[in-house]
Amino acid sequence: MNILYLLIPLALLLLAGAVWAFFWAVGSGQFDDLDTPAVRVIMDDDERPPEDRKE
Amino acid sequence: MARADTCFHCALPVPANCDIRVEIGGKQRPVCCPGCKAVATLIRDAGLERYYDSRDRPDPGAVRPAEDAGEWQVFDREDMLAAFACRDGAAAEATIYVGGMYCAACSWLIDASLARLPGIRNAEINPVTHRLLVSWDASSMGLGRILATLADLGYKPQPLAPDSTERPERAEQRTALKRLLVASLGMMQAMMFAVALYSGEFQGIDADMERFLRLVSFLVTTPVVFYSARPFFAGAVRGLRARRPGMDVPVSVAIGSAYVASVYATYTNGPAVWYDSVTMFVFFLTVARYLEMRARHRSVDRSSALASLLPNTATRLDGDRRTQVPVAQLAAGDIVLIRAGESFPADGSIAAGRTSVDESMLTGESRPQEKSGGDSVVAGSVNLDGIVEMHVEMTGTDTTLGTIGRLSERARYARPAFVQLADRIASYVVVAILVLAAAVAVSWYLIDPDRAFVVTLSVLVVTCPCALALATPAAFAAAGSRLSDLHLLVTNGNAIEALSRATHIVFDKTGTLTRGMPEVVETVAHDPGFTEQECLGIAAALEVASTHPIARAFARHESGLTADALEIRVGSGVEGTIDGRRWKLGKAGFVPGTAPMPPHDATTQVFLGAGERVVAAFTIADTMREDATNTLKNLEKMGYSLSLVSGDSEVPVARTAATLGIGDARAGCTPDDKLARIDELQQQGEIVVMVGDGINDAPVLAGADVSIAPSHAASLAQSSADVLMLGDSLQPIVTLMQAARRTMRIVRQNLAWAIVYNVSAVPLAAAGFVPPWLAAIGMSTSSLVVVLNALRLSRIR
Numbered sequence: 001m002n003i004l005y006l007l008i009p010l011a012l013l014l015l016a017g018a019v020w021a022f023f024w025a026v027g028s029g030q031f032d033d034l035d036t037p038a039v040r041v042i043m044d045d046d047e048r049p050p051e052d053r054k055e
Numbered sequence: 056m057a058r059a060d061t062c063f064h065c066a067l068p069v070p071a072n073c074d075i076r077v078e079i080g081g082k083q084r085p086v087c088c089p090g091c092k093a094v095a096t097l098i099r100d101a102g103l104e105r106y107y108d109s110r111d112r113p114d115p116g117a118v119r120p121a122e123d124a125g126e127w128q129v130f131d132r133e134d135m136l137a138a139f140a141c142r143d144g145a146a147a148e149a150t151i152y153v154g155g156m157y158c159a160a161c162s163w164l165i166d167a168s169l170a171r172l173p174g175i176r177n178a179e180i181n182p183v184t185h186r187l188l189v190s191w192d193a194s195s196m197g198l199g200r201i202l203a204t205l206a207d208l209g210y211k212p213q214p215l216a217p218d219s220t221e222r223p224e225r226a227e228q229r230t231a232l233k234r235l236l237v238a239s240l241g242m243m244q245a246m247m248f249a250v251a252l253y254s255g256e257f258q259g260i261d262a263d264m265e266r267f268l269r270l271v272s273f274l275v276t277t278p279v280v281f282y283s284a285r286p287f288f289a290g291a292v293r294g295l296r297a298r299r300p301g302m303d304v305p306v307s308v309a310i311g312s313a314y315v316a317s318v319y320a321t322y323t324n325g326p327a328v329w330y331d332s333v334t335m336f337v338f339f340l341t342v343a344r345y346l347e348m349r350a351r352h353r354s355v356d357r358s359s360a361l362a363s364l365l366p367n368t369a370t371r372l373d374g375d376r377r378t379q380v381p382v383a384q385l386a387a388g389d390i391v392l393i394r395a396g397e398s399f400p401a402d403g404s405i406a407a408g409r410t411s412v413d414e415s416m417l418t419g420e421s422r423p424q425e426k427s428g429g430d431s432v433v434a435g436s437v438n439l440d441g442i443v444e445m446h447v448e449m450t451g452t453d454t455t456l457g458t459i460g461r462l463s464e465r466a467r468y469a470r471p472a473f474v475q476l477a478d479r480i481a482s483y484v485v486v487a488i489l490v491l492a493a494a495v496a497v498s499w500y501l502i503d504p505d506r507a508f509v510v511t512l513s514v515l516v517v518t519c520p521c522a523l524a525l526a527t528p529a530a531f532a533a534a535g536s537r538l539s540d541l542h543l544l545v546t547n548g549n550a551i552e553a554l555s556r557a558t559h560i561v562f563d564k565t566g567t568l569t570r571g572m573p574e575v576v577e578t579v580a581h582d583p584g585f586t587e588q589e590c591l592g593i594a595a596a597l598e599v600a601s602t603h604p605i606a607r608a609f610a611r612h613e614s615g616l617t618a619d620a621l622e623i624r625v626g627s628g629v630e631g632t633i634d635g636r637r638w639k640l641g642k643a644g645f646v647p648g649t650a651p652m653p654p655h656d657a658t659t660q661v662f663l664g665a666g667e668r669v670v671a672a673f674t675i676a677d678t679m680r681e682d683a684t685n686t687l688k689n690l691e692k693m694g695y696s697l698s699l700v701s702g703d704s705e706v707p708v709a710r711t712a713a714t715l716g717i718g719d720a721r722a723g724c725t726p727d728d729k730l731a732r733i734d735e736l737q738q739q740g741e742i743v744v745m746v747g748d749g750i751n752d753a754p755v756l757a758g759a760d761v762s763i764a765p766s767h768a769a770s771l772a773q774s775s776a777d778v779l780m781l782g783d784s785l786q787p788i789v790t791l792m793q794a795a796r797r798t799m800r801i802v803r804q805n806l807a808w809a810i811v812y813n814v815s816a817v818p819l820a821a822a823g824f825v826p827p828w829l830a831a832i833g834m835s836t837s838s839l840v841v842v843l844n845a846l847r848l849s850r851i852r
Contacts, residue, residue, distance in 0.1 A: 001264060008271055015240060015275070022236050026229050033162070033181050 062087035064095045079104055094209045106164045129368050129379040131197030138381050139214040147193035153185050154211030168204055231345050234283040238341045241279035242334040248272045249331035269321045272330040280314050284337045309486055332515055343528035369400040389447040393438045402449035404431050410441030415565055439603045440623055459726055459753055495821045513820040517830035522837040526805035529845035534798040537849045542781035543791050550777035553761040554795035556742045563747030564701035564711055569677045573608040577674035590671035592616050594663055597631045597640045608675045639664045686785040687715050700729045702751050729755040748772050794851045805841045812837045
């Protein structure tokens, strides 16, 4: 069972990483609009060449 | 989808003689006017037809073509860019409030259309807040082009000054989401370690390992308490300071004491830790708060709501020079030119010219008011037919409009607060559980020290108030999502509770019970040479160029005739030539052969004459909504008392009340009068629901216990309303009232279940008959029952 003394802190590190990643995602606005992306996926078939939209 | 006789684009009825069609999706679709045809064609030609498949039910009249495209060119100027956008070299960024969008398909359409413009770098649109954040290359095009694109699609764009762009809601939403995630991850981890600790109780556990697991639990719980639960502590402190402690106080006591006790037990190696209970409690409460906050953010933003009633720019006269200036730059003493069809940007008086003004949104008065030199005009009212110069006296928040905005704000704070019963019970239960657990621990320590810990643990687990905390929010969330499928947007979490207890429904007249749009209700042809249909066609041709509301009544009778040499006689009528004959259409006294009549009734008489003869007389009135009678009857059957308060004059109000069988009707009410009437009803112990759409209804909507506004309502009224009705009928009110009653029935069932479960389980657990694993199963089942019961609400029809 001694392995737990290593694995649990490791799991906590991963957890901290996940929280950091989520905070970053929220901060960059990915969760501001939860309604449109669901529809966008259905509508944006590739009927038009991709150069329509430049990033 | 739209019925055959409604416009494919905007869902308004297609006029009888109108045969305009657009080919969309391989089929000929009827539309109601050239404007809708233009918008539909634009959408089709841009390859964006899928908008029609994915949008929610078309919202009648919401997305209408812009009337004047020239307005937007002003915004291409450099100084406008400076006023409304942030510059960073060639890149510019602006925030635009987009009026008239309601669904995700709209936001996709806007996004896809903007992407086709040159130089667009990024466009983010938020369908909840109706705000578009766009950044583009300012050297390739001006702001006006973007605004014109939006207007062409039929939306009402309104650039916002940079200082008002950062909405507090966005920050609040982000923080709440972060708090929720920390709480949920913390809860999962704490639970996992708790399972290890519980099983250790049975199978035996290394003392070192137990200490270690407790320490780890402490590490994952600490952020939950200090970050996720911070709003509860802050709320408790605020409540205590204001000497009005709310439910945050017992919640904070529960979280705080369980946490401190656990930390102490961890440090001193005490008998038990409660980290799992702490995190779970915080998590469930945070979920409930988050759901409530999302509903609240759906309501229309107040600052934009006020501003959207005003034009974006005004034409200021400096001597002979005309300059387009943003409305925010107007000051008292300026002279402003207002063309027909424009709205007044500020309060003031007419300096030159005469016109008629539509003040119906502000006063509820359904007929246009004649205004000439020296008469006062208010911001937000619409100049109908003449060109006038106006002397600006009050601007911005000092205007009548601003005052109404403030009045509704105040009324909102003064409304009776509904105490959230379930939350209050839940928080007291938590304190009770902690006290009880301590008592059980002490008693068992005296009886049998070996079993004290296990029994205390069972008591804590079996009594977890999750079911209680979930009972109300789960039911409200399920009802809210089902109602939004039925086109009823609930923007205030408490609205459902208040609705279920409502006793009295108060209606506004103009635009709510009636259509708010004049229609020809009677045609009398005085000349045997013309049929009624022909007379209407002639009248429609003459009114083509007019922006007067009367003209709209004729628009649907268009028959393909064209009139030349049209002249608009301000305050009287129109003249024009059709097939060589000179026609006059207007009020009595303007058309030869009619004697002037004083206006005295709800209806307006309009005459059509040729040469010296009267050819036809039309009666024009604001007609009742088709389902008004039915809806009101149903509501009466359900046991509600009904009232009518209107700003309109005595006769039309009395007539509407008589038709609908409403006994209690008040006419000529100012916003203050309406509010006073609601107060009076509330004093008598009635729970009042207000249904209204005008700006003058905003304060009373805010002051009523619950308020409902149709989606075509003035945005200020919408921002004061708890429930928005999409679509064009009154029937949803009946659905809403039934749904509210059903929701509260489910909430009561949930609460009853949770209380019965907790009350019956506690003695068993305290007596030591329930092992911890059984307690855990009981607790989860209890929560599950509550959630499943709430889900029954998604079958409301």
